Amino acid sequence: MNSVGVIPDIPKIYTALAEWLSCMVIIGLCVRKPPRPRDVAVAVASLAALVLVQIGIGVVPLALWLPGMALALGVMLLTIWVCCRFTAVTAVYWLMRAFLLAEFAASIEWQLYFHMVSRYGWSQAVWVQALMLLVVYGAVFGAVVLLERRPDLAAPDVTGHELLTAVIIAGTTFALSNLSYVSTATPFTSTIGTEVFNIRTLVGFGGVAFMYAFHIQLCENHARKELDSIRNLLDMQYAQYQQSKESVAVINHKYHDLKHQIAVLRRESDPDRRERYLDDIEQGIKTYEAQYKTGNAVLDTMLTAKGLVCAKDGIELTCVADGALLARVSEMDVCTIFGNALDNAIEYERRIADPAKRLIHVSVSEANGFALVRVENYLMDADAGVGRGAGGVAGATRALPSSANDDLPATTKRDKRYHGFGLKSVRHTVAQYGGTLTVGPKDHWFELTVLLPLR
Amino acid sequence: MEAVIQVAIVEDETEYARTLEDYLTRYGEEIGERFAVTRFPDGEDIVANYRTAYDIILMDIEMASMDGMTAAERIREIDREVVIMFITNMAQYAIQGYKVDALDYVLKPISYFAFTQRLGRAISRMRRREETYVTITAKNSTSRVPVSSILWIESSGHRLAYHTKEGVFESTTSSMKEVEERLRDEGFFRCNKGYLVNLAHVRGVEDGCAKVGGDLVMVSRAKQRELLDALANYLGAVAK
Numbered sequence: 001m002n003s004v005g006v007i008p009d010i011p012k013i014y015t016a017l018a019e020w021l022s023c024m025v026i027i028g029l030c031v032r033k034p035p036r037p038r039d040v041a042v043a044v045a046s047l048a049a050l051v052l053v054q055i056g057i058g059v060v061p062l063a064l065w066l067p068g069m070a071l072a073l074g075v076m077l078l079t080i081w082v083c084c085r086f087t088a089v090t091a092v093y094w095l096m097r098a099f100l101l102a103e104f105a106a107s108i109e110w111q112l113y114f115h116m117v118s119r120y121g122w123s124q125a126v127w128v129q130a131l132m133l134l135v136v137y138g139a140v141f142g143a144v145v146l147l148e149r150r151p152d153l154a155a156p157d158v159t160g161h162e163l164l165t166a167v168i169i170a171g172t173t174f175a176l177s178n179l180s181y182v183s184t185a186t187p188f189t190s191t192i193g194t195e196v197f198n199i200r201t202l203v204g205f206g207g208v209a210f211m212y213a214f215h216i217q218l219c220e221n222h223a224r225k226e227l228d229s230i231r232n233l234l235d236m237q238y239a240q241y242q243q244s245k246e247s248v249a250v251i252n253h254k255y256h257d258l259k260h261q262i263a264v265l266r267r268e269s270d271p272d273r274r275e276r277y278l279d280d281i282e283q284g285i286k287t288y289e290a291q292y293k294t295g296n297a298v299l300d301t302m303l304t305a306k307g308l309v310c311a312k313d314g315i316e317l318t319c320v321a322d323g324a325l326l327a328r329v330s331e332m333d334v335c336t337i338f339g340n341a342l343d344n345a346i347e348y349e350r351r352i353a354d355p356a357k358r359l360i361h362v363s364v365s366e367a368n369g370f371a372l373v374r375v376e377n378y379l380m381d382a383d384a385g386v387g388r389g390a391g392g393v394a395g396a397t398r399a400l401p402s403s404a405n406d407d408l409p410a411t412t413k414r415d416k417r418y419h420g421f422g423l424k425s426v427r428h429t430v431a432q433y434g435g436t437l438t439v440g441p442k443d444h445w446f447e448l449t450v451l452l453p454l455r
Numbered sequence: 456m457e458a459v460i461q462v463a464i465v466e467d468e469t470e471y472a473r474t475l476e477d478y479l480t481r482y483g484e485e486i487g488e489r490f491a492v493t494r495f496p497d498g499e500d501i502v503a504n505y506r507t508a509y510d511i512i513l514m515d516i517e518m519a520s521m522d523g524m525t526a527a528e529r530i531r532e533i534d535r536e537v538v539i540m541f542i543t544n545m546a547q548y549a550i551q552g553y554k555v556d557a558l559d560y561v562l563k564p565i566s567y568f569a570f571t572q573r574l575g576r577a578i579s580r581m582r583r584r585e586e587t588y589v590t591i592t593a594k595n596s597t598s599r600v601p602v603s604s605i606l607w608i609e610s611s612g613h614r615l616a617y618h619t620k621e622g623v624f625e626s627t628t629s630s631m632k633e634v635e636e637r638l639r640d641e642g643f644f645r646c647n648k649g650y651l652v653n654l655a656h657v658r659g660v661e662d663g664c665a666k667v668g669g670d671l672v673m674v675s676r677a678k679q680r681e682l683l684d685a686l687a688n689y690l691g692a693v694a695k
Contacts, residue, residue, distance in 0.1 A: 283564060292550060318546065318559075320558045322554075356566050364553070365694060366553070367690040368686070369658040370690070372690050372694060378572065437687075443576070444572070451687040453659060
């Protein structure tokens with residue numbers, strides 16, 4: 001049996017048992033379903049493998065201790081991975097937790113047992129050791145189960161970044177707690193056996209506690225993110241509902257107008273005036289002929305919906321678009337790009353006092369092997385830097401994105417009027433296709449340009 | 456004052472044609488430009504014996520014997536440069552304007568304000584595309600090269616190499632800095648210490664290179680995003 005100075009160290013089979021139990025507890029917490037027969041087989045095989053590896057570690061020279069530990073970790077990882085069907089990153093995250101837990105459980109059990117033997121002269125009989133094992137492992141793993149069985153602490157999909165934090169915690173803890181076994185010549189290690197146990201147990205406990213705290217935070221972050229995305233979805237659905245309600249109202253309104261106009265027309269006998277009425281009617285319904293056929297169904301729907309909003313607000317929306325160029329952009333992303341761009345433009349235009357100046361122009365065309373999307377809207381004098389001093393010009397240039405960094409137009413109160421909040425998400429979306437978004441005022445227009453490689 | 460801007464109005468309804476002419480006169484006075492207007496009552500009339508004399512064509516879509524879209528397609532076969540702008544009450548047809556590089560249109564009944572806004576943009580784009588030349592001088596030769604035919608310019612030592620559609624021209628008299636300054640407003644971008652590319656010929660940007668003409672030009676890491684942004688601005692400004 002290995003020993004620290006004169007004191008015997010943890011029997012390898014105890015370590016193996018702790019590692020195995022740790023895996024089982026974590027699998028139980030993550031899966032929360034009765035095990036399938038295959039899982040049971042995996043568990044049994046895993047126990048056998050861990051015992052074999054640990055016995056091996058006890059036999060081989062110290063130099064092979066680390067490779068041996070790596071092998072044990074490999075068995076644990078495989079057990080968790082196979083039973084929980086995690087992604088690789090998530091499986092490694094749980095491995096870190098399981099590993100620290102096992103190290104701590106084995107360490108505290110042996111320390112307590114050794115304390116009892118040396119201080120109170122307990123018997124070293126096998127049944128005493130077994131009882132101690134049962135009580136301490138039971139207490140440690142039982143506490144973990146009690147603390148973590150809350151459903152909101154169940155397995156989230158871990159990101160690479162989060163895994164890194166877990167690896168750092170586990171790595172540091174393991175290195176510190178085992179330093180004394182590798183070398184006694186450092187300022188942080190001890191040659192006295194009981195001290196070695198103390199360091200190992202306390203550092204191990206610290207590691208488990210840190211990891212637990214980190215896990216809680218991680219779960220909270222994931223829950224918040226999920227909640228946010230659900231809320232976004234609901235917001236979007238509500239906005240859509242509002243929009244269709246408004247559209248229906250607009251059409252109803254026009255229908256009534258038209259009925260009256262037809263009645264007037266019926267009574268009119270003068271052909272000239274009749275003609276003029278007909279012109280009026282024609283003009284009145286001009287904006288409602290929402291027949292956008294661009295070759296991209298999502299874009300068509302988007303333009304029709306926004307076109308109706310424009311019609312309601314007296315905004316003239318003109319559009320030249322080759323929707324086929326957007327074939328490789330997903331439906332959701334077409335919505336993001338055009339929805340945000342048009343919403344911003346509409347939001348700005350409806351504030352313009354003179355209806356003749358409420359203009360939005362959209363174009364989607366091919367240029368130099370790119371899809372070039374432009375959404376332009378007319379700017380009021382004040383925002384176009386006309387009739388103002390240097391302040392106006394400065395204001396206009398500030399709205400130009402600085403290409404050196406990722407900043408979108410500064411959200412000063414004045415700028416907000418034509419930028420809204422959606423540009424960040426447009427930029428993000430466009431970047432996924434290797435494209436770029438530029439925005440800024442030009443002459444009397446605010447221009448939003450999206451460039452997407454066609455490939 | 457700039458040169459007279461040649462405008463063709465293709466419109467079967469006299470009333471609309473007259474409105475357009477009035478608007479043009481009024482707008483010309485406002486901005487200090489002169490428009491010379493030629494009228495055609497049908498698409499067929501402008502296509503027959505078409506000559507590349509116009510800067511801007513204002514085209515109705517719905518016409519008796521040849522519709523505006525067909526006429527525009529026929530004109531494009533001959534004239535890549537002229538700005539075509541549809542004047543229509545058929546927005547659903549104008550949406551296909553990209554087929555003939557007509558990215559602007561004005562809805563009937565024509566509002567003076569909307570019309571002049573679109574026309575103003577068309578004029579500025581038209582001016583942008585007017586050809587300019589650079590003179591390249593080497594030890595014993597001088598060449599005059601249209602800016603539009605330059606693909607990219609490479610600097611090595613004290614020499615500049617102009618890679619153009621017509622071949623490579625060497626210059627020994629000017630520095631990269633001077634050339635960059637000279638071409639500042641012509642849509643060029645310095646994408647690396649030694650390379651200046653003509654955005655008009657950039658066909659793609661990937662893997663740290665810009666596809667210019669048939670060549671791959673190295674783009675420094677820091678400039679990749681900037682290049683795409685510059686390209687977006689450039690293409691946005693020259694699109695018809």
